[in-house]
Amino acid sequence: xxxxxxxxxxxxxxxxxAAKQKAQDMQANWRKDKLLHKTLTPKxxxxxxxxSEAKHKKLLNRFxxxxxxxxxxxxxxxxxKTAVIGDLKPLRDALPxxxxxxxxxxxxQKDASEQTALAEPEVLLSANEKIRKKRTDMVNxxxxxxxxxxxxxxxxxxxxxxASHVRNKYQAMEEDNDE
Numbered sequence: 001x002x003x004x005x006x007x008x009x010x011x012x013x014x015x016x017x018a019a020k021q022k023a024q025d026m027q028a029n030w031r032k033d034k035l036l037h038k039t040l041t042p043k044x045x046x047x048x049x050x051x052s053e054a055k056h057k058k059l060l061n062r063f064x065x066x067x068x069x070x071x072x073x074x075x076x077x078x079x080x081k082t083a084v085i086g087d088l089k090p091l092r093d094a095l096p097x098x099x100x101x102x103x104x105x106x107x108x109q110k111d112a113s114e115q116t117a118l119a120e121p122e123v124l125l126s127a128n129e130k131i132r133k134k135r136t137d138m139v140n141x142x143x144x145x146x147x148x149x150x151x152x153x154x155x156x157x158x159x160x161x162x163a164s165h166v167r168n169k170y171q172a173m174e175e176d177n178d179e
Contacts, residue, residue, distance in 0.1 A: 046054075125133065148154055154161045 148161075151161070
């Protein structure tokens with residue numbers, strides 16, 4: 001009877017071991033599925049050899065890029081050194097002729113001379129007078145700025161005041177151009 005008990009116990013142990021193994025496999029599969037759902041794709045393991053090959057390819061690509069840039073730079077320098085040779089007729093046709101340029105310059109000179117004749121000659125100022133004029137202009141600007149800062153409307157709504165000033169200035173410039 002002792003022998004049968006041992007056989008039963010051995011069979012029970014083997015069945016329990018198989019059940020444990022099956023449970024562990026099921027848990028591993030469940031973890032794997034859960035991981036798949038989290039990452040959407042399974043993680044790919046790379047070996048040390050594959051990593052070193054990838055680094056090597058990356059290094060070779062970098063060398064190729066620098067070589068390519070160097071060759072392009074040399075080609076650009078060579079193109080700069082070489083003279084333009086070939087059919088220049090399209091270029092000549094695209095450019096205006098010298099006679100057209102001379103006519104254009106002469107008409108501009110005539111227009112400029114007419115305008116200077118019509119304009120009042122400006123009085124040349126001495127150095128002291130120029131300094132005095134600049135100083136008075138600066139003082140006037142400072143006074144107007146102080147007046148603007150003290151203005152009640154500016155304190156209430158500065159953007160509106162500036163916008164109206166710009167509008168008025170623009171209208172005055174247009175009126176001057178029209179006259």
